[in-house]
Amino acid sequence: MLRPMGREDMRAGDSDRKTVADQLKTALDEGRLDLSEYDDRLQRTYAAKTYADLDGLLTDLPGTVPVQRAQVQPHTPAAAPAPQTASPARQIAQWAGPYGAVIVVCVLIWAITSASAGHLTYFWPVWMLIPLVFGVCGQWFGKGGPHRR
Structure with a gap:
């Protein structure tokens, strides 16, 4: 019998790996990671095949929320002022x-x-x-x- 596939078993896409790599770069720029640790995590990021492979790379960095705990809120656009027609x-x-x-x-x-x-x-x-x-x-x-x- 097939069991339902969880998020951690799903394959990660290039955009998912790019997002994690960008967050790692930000952490490096802020001094939260040294160069060797950044390089190691970046290699693991681009070698990741599933979301489970990506999940552990950002958990100890502040400002990054794992997807499981993220609370996505709908975007509410600000009311645009009515266009004024000039003569x-x-x-x-x-x-x-x-x-x-x-x-x-x-x-x-x-x-x-x-x-x-x-x-x-x-x-x-x-x-x-x-x-x-x-x-x-x-x-x-x-x-x-x-x-x-």
Whole structure:
């Protein structure tokens, strides 16, 4: 007659061995195990075939609870705040404001170099406006625009 298989007779998986190895590494980092003891337990961890082989490796270390005595509690997610929908103009201002400051700095650099040259030089900051125009149009007419709710 077959007897029911207990947890200790079940075969351990790679993730079970990895979990024990991580806990042993933590114990080594905290100074709870010396290097030779860590190495010995790590070898026994990766050689373990069943849960019974893994059970004795962590029992003398604080902060590790054997699976038999663990009390798993369901995860209760915190209530997420309701998403606030900002107006399209506000959304544009949130990212275009800092980019506008970059454009202002570029225009100032252009103005200083033009003044030092004695004549107006090529207005290269216009190239900085192209991404701004595309971004504003994309934000206004795309997903965040006023026509799509």
